[in-house]
Amino acid sequence: MRLTYIDAVERNSLFHSELRSQLKAAGVALIDSPEEATAILAISIDETDQRVLSVSARNVPTEYEVYYSIEYALMSGNNSLMAPQFLTLVRDYTYDETVVLGKLREEELMRDAIVKDLVRIVLKQLSAL
DSSP: OOEEEEEESOTTSHHHHHHHHHHHHTTOEEOSOGGGOSEEEEEEEEEEEEEEEEEOTTSOEEEEEEEEEEEEEEEETTEEEEEEEEEEEEEEEEOOGGGHHHHHHHHHHHHHHHHHHHHHHHHHHHHTO
16 A cells, blocks of 8 residues: 555545545555556545434434445455445434534534544554455
8 A cells, every 4th residue: 555546436525534634644655646556445435414313292303313434445456455345333412402503513523533433443454454
């Protein structure tokens, strides 16, 4: 992985940004051209959202679940160094309509923590190769 190209479906995502940052910090040279790369890290799924887990008697959401899913593989030329790996991390939080701004911030922090955990898992799997 001396010269690595990241082939991502979503180049502006939290995961992509954090992955690039952590790979650079680990000393991996990230390049902009797949032709010059010794390894291609392909991220085919990079999505996040939230779902309602429970509602009150007045049909108001009281609990949400935040999830982040990725799928990635590592290739070198036509050789597969790592088969596609699918990961989903999930966190839930209670919701109170009287403190909407605080809950929005809590969701952002939770999503950031999920991304950091996903990147840690991916880097650990890549370092095992």
